[in-house]
Amino acid sequence: MTEPDNKMKYFPLFLKLAEQTCLVVGGGTMALSKVRLLLKAGATVHVAAAEIGSELHEEAGAEGGCFADELKENRLVVNAARFDPQELSSCTLVVAASGDPALDARVAQAAREAGKPVNVVDRTDLCTFIMPAIVHRGDVIIGISTSGASPVLARNIRAQIESILPARLGALSAFARSFRQAVKATFAWDGRKRFWERFFDGPIAADVLAGREAMAREKMVSQINRANVGAAHRGCVHIVGAGPGDPDLLTLRAVQVMRDADVVLYDNLIGPRILDYVRRDAKRIYVGKTRARHSRTQNEINALLVHYAMTGARVVRLKGGDPFVFGRGGEEVEAVRTQEIAVEVVPGITAAAGCAATAQIPLTHRDHANAVTFVTGHGSAGEPDLDWAALARRNQTLAIYMGAANAALISQKLISHGLDGKTSVAVIENGTLPEQKTVRGSLTALSDLMRDNDILGPAMLVIGDVAALGSQSSGRLHRPQRRVA
């Protein structure tokens, strides 16, 4: 099997040839096609050949022939003379197309010695640049190369691309160019990008492609004018729950909005494997908060959401778990809505559900728990202000978020309010992640359990009879290997 090589053998770039001189050595049909191409790119072409073939001769010589304009403008100079290396000094690039192997090799060597890029037709080993197959629609130019391996394959690809591109693509690009300055003067950079993304996917571009250019122009002018008076400046905010950590637990909607985002604000519970789903050139802003250190206040985060949305950006606020479960998502929605910015909340799998699932602890169970309470183990002043008597009732499960630092206090309060010290507890650290740790014990020994097992990462405390159920494994089934017959 032939493995594809991942290194690029040639670097693709687009060269400006207007007002540059190019030398073509050779006077036959091979040379003629290169001459045509270079003239089309605006170059001045000097042809050097001892013999000028009939086709080149006819086109260059005949009054009104293909090259009449170029001849008049002195953009085509046909020299019925041998190749003279002196000519190299004044040219930008060289094409050897004589078909005479010895002459072409000599031209290639002279060009290399003079530091000039050289293409030798049908001799990639002598080329310092190669010419791609080209799809050309006005400003849109697509170069296709197989690095010289198969020009026929390149032409095939070109035919396929030609067949899917709209014929009026060039007109669309010229239309967009004619509004570039106006759009630039109207929008800040990120709003501008957003505007053009909408434009190319939207009805105005469809009008241009369908040839309704006057109508498209009217619509475009009115859209820019509206933006100038402030109507279309606003972007939007998606408050997205990213789940408990495993990227496979992201919702489809979360992935869609992450792929579309211009700006992403994310917490410390969002790992790099989740951030991989964010659009590559989106701006990423870490706004993580830890128990001990608030890197950004909630007000600062709210202000950032509003600020970026006001520039026209699609803003994604990525939060661990679900945004509305101990996530302050409610405050963020409110801050954005007050500014009349469109906001969407994308739910995520909350840590209690994710951790319970991977530890295979059912949060409710007909025989053990007819209720589940999500509760925070951390109060604004440190100690949580909770209805301990209600939490100490039997036949329920407590899923305690942010409870690690107050584990001793939690167990002592629950026991003093009547819950049996032998009640089962499970602590799940880094739930759903490869480093997940699940430990089990009794309520009396909760803080020892945490200390003895070095629970330092984000942890979920599950208290109730259901905590004795479940498995020690990660709870994740791996795809079985297919047997090869």
Ligand SMILES: C[S@@+](CC[C@H](N)C(=O)[O-])C[C@H]1O[C@@H](n2cnc3c(N)ncnc32)[C@H](O)[C@@H]1O
């Ligand atoms: C500020 S709360 C955010 C909760 C989040 N909005 C949710 O719905 O899961 C952070 C707490 O959630 C819990 N938590 C979040 N991710 C976790 C995980 N992967 N494993 C265990 N606990 C987690 C921990 O108790 C952590 O201290």
